[in-house]
Amino acid sequence: MKRQLHLNLFIHSRGHHEASWRHPDSSPLPLTDIRYYQDLAQRAEAAKFDSIFLADQLALGGDAAQAARTWLEPITVLAAVAVATQRIGLIATCSTTYTEPFNLARQFASIDHISNGRAAWNIVTSWLAAAAANFGGDGQVSHADRYARGEEVMSVVKALWDSWAADAVVDDRASGRYAKPDRIKPIDHRGDFYRVEGPLNLPRCPQGRPVLVQAGSSDTGRRFAARHAEAVFTAHMAKPAAQEFYADLKRLAAEEGRDPDHVLILPGLSPMIAGTEAEAQRLAREANDLTDPEVGRKRLSNRFGGHDFSHLPLDRPLRAEDFPDPATVQAARSRTEVIINLVRRDHMTLRQLLGYLAGARGHYVTAGTPEQIADLIENWFADGAADGFNVMPPLLPVQLDAFSTQVIPILQRRGLFRAEYAGTTLREHYGLPWPQSAFDAPARQAALQGA
Numbered sequence: 001m002k003r004q005l006h007l008n009l010f011i012h013s014r015g016h017h018e019a020s021w022r023h024p025d026s027s028p029l030p031l032t033d034i035r036y037y038q039d040l041a042q043r044a045e046a047a048k049f050d051s052i053f054l055a056d057q058l059a060l061g062g063d064a065a066q067a068a069r070t071w072l073e074p075i076t077v078l079a080a081v082a083v084a085t086q087r088i089g090l091i092a093t094c095s096t097t098y099t100e101p102f103n104l105a106r107q108f109a110s111i112d113h114i115s116n117g118r119a120a121w122n123i124v125t126s127w128l129a130a131a132a133a134n135f136g137g138d139g140q141v142s143h144a145d146r147y148a149r150g151e152e153v154m155s156v157v158k159a160l161w162d163s164w165a166a167d168a169v170v171d172d173r174a175s176g177r178y179a180k181p182d183r184i185k186p187i188d189h190r191g192d193f194y195r196v197e198g199p200l201n202l203p204r205c206p207q208g209r210p211v212l213v214q215a216g217s218s219d220t221g222r223r224f225a226a227r228h229a230e231a232v233f234t235a236h237m238a239k240p241a242a243q244e245f246y247a248d249l250k251r252l253a254a255e256e257g258r259d260p261d262h263v264l265i266l267p268g269l270s271p272m273i274a275g276t277e278a279e280a281q282r283l284a285r286e287a288n289d290l291t292d293p294e295v296g297r298k299r300l301s302n303r304f305g306g307h308d309f310s311h312l313p314l315d316r317p318l319r320a321e322d323f324p325d326p327a328t329v330q331a332a333r334s335r336t337e338v339i340i341n342l343v344r345r346d347h348m349t350l351r352q353l354l355g356y357l358a359g360a361r362g363h364y365v366t367a368g369t370p371e372q373i374a375d376l377i378e379n380w381f382a383d384g385a386a387d388g389f390n391v392m393p394p395l396l397p398v399q400l401d402a403f404s405t406q407v408i409p410i411l412q413r414r415g416l417f418r419a420e421y422a423g424t425t426l427r428e429h430y431g432l433p434w435p436q437s438a439f440d441a442p443a444r445q446a447a448l449q450g451a
């Protein structure tokens with residue numbers, strides 16, 4: 001079969017444009033109303049998206065007065081979305097820096113059971129400096145320490161998910177036997193950060209393990225993704241950078257002994273869609289006119305670990321020297337490099353940079369007709385820049401509907417996207433294998449010998 005695209009809907013605020021929350025065309029529902037998330041997931045499922053995704057930060061941030069900074073805790077949302085949908089994959093973000101691995105393993109295993117095999121975890125190390133103040137207050141954990149802890153969390157969580165064989169539960173009322181004790185094993189983990197005895201207090205997941213998603217972009221982050229991730233989110237402002245990232249991550253995955261086809265690369269894409277290009281650009285300008293430069297200035301400061309940009313005039317062209325060296329930034333280092341490269345390339349003013357970042361925080365932003373958006377998607381997909389896209393509609397739900405009803409049919413006609421779901425689990429939608437555990441190996445051997 002022809003290689004097909006994977007599409008994920010990234011649900012964020014009332015859309016990815018910074019001013020979406022106050023746009024007259026975005027959803028009237030409160031951001032704390034679960035019907036908002038259920039409705040978006042149902043729309044995405046009707047359009048045959050592979051999955052939906054919820055990001056998360058562990059602090060409010062300083063601009064709640066002028067920006068919609070509230071959202072529900074993502075794992076809790078997934079439980080409610082799972083019971084309102086049947087097929088679509090469900091991805092929630094949770095932090096390895098601020099969550100115990102036993103809780104992580106248990107919560108995502110629960111979502112996998114609740115959804116019958118549609119759960120995925122977006123593994124983050126939490127770059128936002130303000131988060132540290134909510135968890136003990138000892139200051140930001142360094143980039144390197146966050147990833148070192150993340151590695152240990154991954155080995156604990158995987159071992160806990162593998163601590164039950166798929167056939168461990170007997171649940172036989174007549175004999176009084178609930179489970180086979182020899183098919184459940186403790187993990188006895190003793191590491192630098194955690195001691196965890198195990199086993200998990202839940203049977204093996206419908207997917208074996210929930211799908212693992214990651215978005216590391218620094219050198220350390222890419223290696224982490226290459227070792228663990230089955231889907232990788234990434235942000236690029238130009239196709240050559242996306243191609244470089246794609247080739248590098250596939251190479252690193254092969255170096256880790258993994259099949260590069262089992263590491264899907266999904267760059268962010270935020271398209272404003274209309275019947276003509278001029279109308280799409282008018283819609284984009286209309287959203288930009290609603291932005292507040294001071295909200296953008298605070299966001300930029302967060303990106304650079306709290307660096308003060310308040311003295312910079314809005315209308316003078318920026319220089320690379322106006323920014324701290326990315327190597328000294330303990331937040332999301334790779335995104336700071338993207339921003340500085342953009343300033344070097346386009347000699348923008350601060351106002352122009354903030355306007356650009358307002359679109360989708362450094363992801364690829366475009367405005368055009370459905371044909372133009374479908375052409376762009378096909379072009380990146382065919383040219384080694386993407387296995388699919390993290391679709392980030394600037395306004396929700398209107399621009400999701402435009403994508404679903406106008407762009408997806410073109411992709412389907414070109415044979416690039418499914419017309420129906422073939423499977424029921426997210427692993428099946430993404431074309432990922434069953435994750436083997438130590439318990440599976442002898443059972444497989446026996447099955448092979450019996451055959």
Ligand SMILES: Cc1cc2nc3c(=O)[nH]c(=O)nc-3n(C[C@H](O)[C@H](O)[C@H](O)COP(=O)(O)O)c2cc1C
Nearest residue numbers: 055056093124126215216217218221233332333334
């Ligand atoms: C699409 C996308 C979504 C992300 N979502 C989150 C998130 O919800 N929470 C978070 O702390 N970081 C999030 N990140 C940041 C990444 O986890 C990572 O820190 C960032 O890409 C920088 O990579 P690095 O840590 O290797 O420098 C996201 C990144 C991308 C591209």
